[in-house]
Amino acid sequence: MIAIHDPPQPPLTAPGLTTRAQTLPDHxxxxxxxxxxxxxxxxxxxxxxRIRKNTPVALHLGKAVHAALQAFHIARWRGTDDTPETIAAAFDQAFTALERDEGPVNFEDEEDRGKARLDGLRVVAAYLDSPEAMKEKPRAVEVLLKENVPGLSVPLTGAMDLVEGNFTPVDFKSAAAKPDKANAVFDHEIQLVSYQLLMEIATGQVPSSLDLVFLVKTKTPQVIRVSSPPAGEHRKRRVIALLETAVxxxxxxxxxxxxxxxxxxxxxxxxxxAWLPGQVLTERRAA
Ligand code: SF4
Structure with a gap:
């Protein structure tokens, strides 16, 4: 049930959004x-x-696929077991654990759940079988960076799925349909350029490109890489301005x-x- 209150103001504290001096977010x-x-x-x-809702099926599937790819890249990095069977098991484990840990998923019924699981396994298998699957040792996997960026009043954070040997950050996206390449870069501009900013400050290296790899859940799954050249000053200033607008x-x-x-x-x-200006909505759970 949702209750409407007049101010005082709501707390700003949330995961990843702790407060500094009660005004700016921490990062x-x-x-x-x-x-x-x-x-x-x-x-x-x-x-x-933090009003909890059932997890949409596509989001749940995307997280489980992400966990499977993470297991594969970590295995490549460590030189441990990266066989398709082991990675499929990592997908299954994440598929179940996410349901348990993050609450119910919007499956229509058990058949719908089974179909989603098989879709995920097919997409993971397609990635492992594709030219995009990492053959060499990655430079880094699941990199969390936090850096001060000139023009931004709080630190910038970012978690990169994968960094290839030439410092290219790669982010994996699950998609229902084949992406339009130009739109994909535009849609993910804040993320791509943020990763470049973080990489440059942390390592002093300019990535050779900024990459997205789409795992498309079509009948025959497709794996499509979309590369964007590194950002120049104009793109960087634009993204920093967007980040600062949000801050x-x-x-x-x-x-x-x-x-x-x-x-x-x-x-x-x-x-x-239920929203009106000057009012604050908070969740009130039914007794
Ligand atoms: S305007 Fe309302 S319905 Fe639309 S995205 Fe925002 S919160 Fe959701």
Missing amino acids: ISPSAAKCYLGCPLKFYFERVA QGIAARRYHPQPGMQCSWCQYKNECM
Whole structure:
């Protein structure tokens, strides 16, 4: 049940968003900035009020596939068992553990759950069988960086799925349909350029490209790499300005609806309809 309160203001504290001097967030990540810029009120429901919803099937599947790829890349890095059977077992383990640890998934029934599991296994197998599967030892796997970036009033954080030997950061995306390459780079601009900024500050190296690898859940799964050249000054300044816009909005507690295409798949429509300016929505669990 959702209750409406007048101010005082809501707490800013949330995972990854602890407060500094009760104003600025402790840091900003590209995913938090993208979420805030997409819809500040949805950001509030998800990351500040932390209103729990059943996990969408696509998100659950994407996380389990991500865990399987992580197991593969770590095995490549350590030189341990990276056979398809071991990686499929890592997928199954994550598929079950995520349900247990993160709450119910929006499966229609057991048959729907079984289909999602098989889709995930097929996508993972397609990746391992593709030219994109890492053949050499990666430079790093699951890299978490936090750096001060000129022009940004809080540190920037980012978690890169994989860093290849030539310092190329690679992020893996599960998708239902084949991506349009130009749109994919535009959609993920904040993330890609943030990774470059972090990489340059942490290592002094300019990545040779900024890459996305899409795992497409079509009938015959496809694995598609989308590469973008490293950003020049204009792209960097633009992304830093977008990140800073999110930081300032969070600090000022500007949480308002931003109606658009994203509302079609938003899980917070009821809470959104209850919103009025100057009011704060919090979750009140039924007794
Ligand atoms: S329904 Fe649309 S405007 Fe409302 S919170 Fe969701 S995304 Fe934002």
